[in-house]
Amino acid sequence: MSLPKTQWRxxxxxxxxxxxxxxxxxxxxxxxxxxxxxxxxxxxxxxxxAGTYNLVSSGTTRVLHIDPSVRxxxxxxxxxxxxxxxxxxxxxxxxxxxxxxxxxxFASNKAGSWWGSSGGTGYPPVDGSGRFTIFSxxxxxxxxxxxxxxxxxxxxxxxxxxxxxxxxxxxxxTGNVYVYESSDCLAVAFVGSQNYFLLAGAIIDPESPDTTLxxxxxxxxxxxxxxxxxxxxxxxxxxxxHYTGVSSMRNQMTSSIFxxxxxxxxxxxxxxxxxxxxxxxxxxxxxxxxxxxxxxNLNSNLLNGSAMFTRSGRxxxxxxxxxxxxxxxxxxxxxxxxxxxxSRLPRRLMNGNVPLGYAFGPSDSNDVNCLFLxx
Numbered sequence: 398m399s400l401p402k403t404q405w406r407x408x409x410x411x412x413x414x415x416x417x418x419x420x421x422x423x424x425x426x427x428x429x430x431x432x433x434x435x436x437x438x439x440x441x442x443x444x445x446x447a448g449t450y451n452l453v454s455s456g457t458t459r460v461l462h463i464d465p466s467v468r469x470x471x472x473x474x475x476x477x478x479x480x481x482x483x484x485x486x487x488x489x490x491x492x493x494x495x496x497x498x499x500x501x502x503f504a505s506n507k508a509g510s511w512w513g514s515s516g517g518t519g520y521p522p523v524d525g526s527g528r529f530t531i532f533s534x535x536x537x538x539x540x541x542x543x544x545x546x547x548x549x550x551x552x553x554x555x556x557x558x559x560x561x562x563x564x565x566x567x568x569x570x571t572g573n574v575y576v577y578e579s580s581d582c583l584a585v586a587f588v589g590s591q592n593y594f595l596l597a598g599a600i601i602d603p604e605s606p607d608t609t610l611x612x613x614x615x616x617x618x619x620x621x622x623x624x625x626x627x628x629x630x631x632x633x634x635x636x637x638x639h640y641t642g643v644s645s646m647r648n649q650m651t652s653s654i655f656x657x658x659x660x661x662x663x664x665x666x667x668x669x670x671x672x673x674x675x676x677x678x679x680x681x682x683x684x685x686x687x688x689x690x691x692x693x694n695l696n697s698n699l700l701n702g703s704a705m706f707t708r709s710g711r712x713x714x715x716x717x718x719x720x721x722x723x724x725x726x727x728x729x730x731x732x733x734x735x736x737x738x739x740s741r742l743p744r745r746l747m748n749g750n751v752p753l754g755y756a757f758g759p760s761d762s763n764d765v766n767c768l769f770l771x772x
Contacts, residue, residue, distance in 0.1 A: 402733055403580050404579055405579045406434055406440075406445075406577065407436075407576075408434065408576040408577060409431065410574065410576070411425065411427075413589070415571055417569045418459075418479075418531045418569075419478045419480050421574060422460075422531065423452065423459060424574070425461060425574065426450050428450075429450025429463065446466065446579050447466055448463045448474075449464040451463070457479050458479045459477070460475065460542065460550070461477075462476075462536075462539075463476075469581075469617070470614065470617075471537070471538045472535060472536065472538075472598070472599070472619055473536045473551075474583045475550065476562065477533075477545045478529065478532065494532060495558040497557050497662060529564070529570075530561055530563065530564050531563040532559035532561060532562065533562040533623060534550075534557070534560065534621070536555065537555040538553070539552075539556075555660035556660065557660060557661065557662040558662070560623045562593060565590070566590060566591070570589060571589050572588050572590055573742075579733070582600055588760065592759050593623070594622075595622070595623045597623075599615075599617040599618065600619070600621075600622065601730065601731060602731075602732045603617075603729035608657075609657070609658065611657065611728075612657055613657050613658060617732075618657065618728060619654060620653050621652070622652040652666065653665060663728075664721070664723065665722060667719055667720075668719065668720040712737070712738070712739075716730045717730060717731045733754075733771040734757075734769070734770055735768065735769040735771065737756065738766050739764045740767050741762065741763060742758060742761040742767075743756070754772045757769070
């Protein structure tokens, strides 16, 4: 049985010019304080699709922890950054942050350059070249905030470590940060001098009644998908080394969930996304129409441009299903997130006056292959 829709909403965009990571986190936090959405509809933090955004500011450290409006297992989505010092421990910390096991190529809790001499020897918030990092994680049943580099950044709860969600140049990040929220998820796209993205929260619907092995007690699976790519990161969506796949390479995608009812991490990878296909109306609403002349290939072996339209011209949305990287067992599908085509940030798709959802991808200036966040 499918879970209720998570109802994605576009929270807004922040424009950055040579911004450091702590500034970006502060600006995302300010978006989260808003009482209206960009379409002028009301927003009440803690209800509907609107999360409650909390900021910890201490010296050069910024920690944003978000309470989704639906918190059936009292989960938090956390973004962290520190701009204090190069190749050194962050402000007030006794250790470097705990890194999730999926971030292979890095050794946790060791000072050193981001890249290291042979596969990475450290994971500092500012590396030897002066590049800044935003870290992200999920925490189940957290206590009070303690310190972001502690073994557990909260006084209690399940925590499996951080993933990197943005790595800037030494000049900071220049571009736009698009933020989307739902009742228990968060999506962020960084588009500009670097292209990164983050999906976090109760992101997988196992569509199973079992709450011992297949899901948490609330029937959901909680995790993170994050990566760094150029303009081609959606085009390679079906590859295990890109976007919604897994990789041991530092610059590529990492995706994982909490093993149900535990604090252990489970690496995940997509298994199929071609069946079934759902069609939606062709109308793309007030942000402009779709360019049907340059759909482009999502994967030359599996999809071509025509496959993204029905014979009547309706755009299609294609579910993305996941399996365990280790055992191969099917886990479920992304919650109200679909493979899509030929759109751009922050376009809202409409059926007449009814909002259907939003394009989520690597470009805000061109129509490209992307994801569809369903309202």
